[in-house]
Each structure stands twice: as structure tokens, then as C-alpha cells.
């Protein structure tokens with residue numbers, strides 16, 4: 001799919017889960033993945049594992065996406081090391097399944113700060129690079145923004161905010177040759193899902209709602225991200241693509 005073997009993909013929240021799977025899948029295509037996460041140990045291990053197994057140049061940068069300065073540091077390290085960025089995947093996120101009366105003001109602010117402000121800080125840090133070099137930007141959002149389920153009001157609101165951000169950026173950057181889309185997963189087997197659906201019973205109930213009768217795997221999202229980063233997908237722009245086993249529509 002890819003002809004230039006020096007391409008660089010930056011993925012936030014990629015020490016584990018969907019982000020890690022995206023990093024591995026891009027590495028298999030020959031991209032150099034930059035692992036960005038606030039989990040230092042897992043982040044270092046992921047970058048080391050990817051460089052060793054896939055013979056690409058992966059490295060880890062510690063960052064909390066709710067801190068704009070951290071993202072500027074990520075950007076500077078990426079440009080210092082590779083002098084380019086080709087694909088940006090805005091993936092880091094947290095979720096809690098709670099009702100509005102259970103959501104504290106602190107928790108509301110924390111979720112919005114990481115999921116929504118963090119997306120903006122990430123985008124802003126790399127904005128100028130995309131203006132000059134084009135490339136692909138992919139947001140990992142959530143079906144929750146559409147359905148209002150699968151997380152608390154803070155989570156669904158933050159994800160709906162990401163959709164607004166993605167649509168605006170697609171209008172701003174499309175004419176500059178930057179391709180921008182969102183992937184909206186619903187239930188993917190990661191630690192977030194383990195917190196949301198902790199027991200067998202809740203899993204069984206969940207499966208009944210998914211027409212293809214399986215819980216999604218991180219690779220389901222990663223494969224779509226690789227396609228959206230490829231030249232073959234260039235006419236898909238400003239879209240929210242649900243990856244949900246047919247559950248929503």
C-alpha cells in the first residue's frame with residue numbers, strides 16, 4: 001500500500017490497546033511509529049518491541065495529552081528525529097460508565113480535558129507541519145457520540161466534540177491537501193472495555209446487540225486506520241466511519 005519506506009506515524013495513547021495495535025499495524029506496512037503516552041513503562045516497551053520485531057524506527061515520547069506543552073515537546077522530538085510527519089492518529093482517551101448524578105465536576109473536567117482538549121492540543125502542535133507537508137489525520141472517536149451510550153455524559157460529550165473538531169479541520173485542511181477522518185469504534189476488546197463490561201453476564205448481553213456476533217478487536221480499527229492513511233482512500237474526507245459490527249444502523 002505504501003511506497004515511501006520512511007513515513008512517520010504519530011499515535012497518541014499507543015502504549016496499549018487500540019493505539020498499540022495501530023502502531024504495530026503501521027509498522028508492518030513499513031511506517032516508523034512514534035508512541036505517545038503517559039504510561040512510561042508500557043510506552044517504552046511498545047516502542048522497543050515494535051522496532052525489534054518489525055525492523056522500523058519506533059520511539060517513545062512521554063506525554064499527557066491534557067497538557068499542551070507536552071504535545072509541543074512531542075512535535076519537536078518527532079521533527080528532530082525524522083524531519084517529517086505523515087500520519088497523525090489522535091487516539092488517547094479515557095471513559096467511565098456513569099449516570100449524570102454520579103459524575104463529579106472533577107471527573108467531568110478530566111474526561112473533557114483528556115479526550116477533547118487533548119485532541120485539540122495534539123492537532124495544534126502539528127498543524128503547521130501538515131500545512132506545509134500535507135498528510136493524513138485520523139481521529140479515534142466513539143459511537144457514543146452518536147448513540148449516547150457506552151460511557152457517561154462526559155465521555156459522549158467529549159467524543160461529540162471531537163466530531164465537531166474533525167469536521168472543522170477537514171474543511172480547513174482539505175484544500176491544503178490534508179486528508180482528515182474519524183473512526184468511531186463501539187465495543188473493542190481493550191482495558192477500557194474490561195472496565196465498562198466487567199463480567200460474563202454483561203458481555204453476553206452486549207453480544208446480543210451486535211449483528212455479526214463478536215466483540216471487535218483492536219486490529220479491526222488498526223486495519224481501517226491503515227486504509228485511511230493510504231492513497232487509495234483519498235476521496236474519503238471529513239467522514240465519521242463507524243466500526244461496530246453493524247450494531248448502530
Ligand SMILES: NC(=O)c1ccc[n+]([C@@H]2O[C@H](COP(=O)([O-])OP(=O)(O)OC[C@H]3O[C@@H](n4cnc5c(N)ncnc54)[C@H](O)[C@@H]3O)[C@@H](O)[C@H]2O)c1
Pocket residue numbers: 012013014015016017018019036037038039063064065066091092093094095114118140141142143184185186187188189190191192193
Ligand atoms: N475499546 C473500546 O471499546 C472503544 C470504543 C469506542 C472508542 N474507543 C476509543 O478508542 C481510544 C483508545 O481506547 P482503548 O480502548 O485502546 O483504551 P485503553 O485504555 O486500552 O488505552 C488507552 C491508552 O491511552 C493512554 N492514555 C490515556 N489517557 C492519556 C493521557 N492523558 N495522555 C496520554 N496517554 C493517555 C493510556 O495510558 C493507554 O495506553 C479512546 O479514545 C477510546 O475512547 C474505544
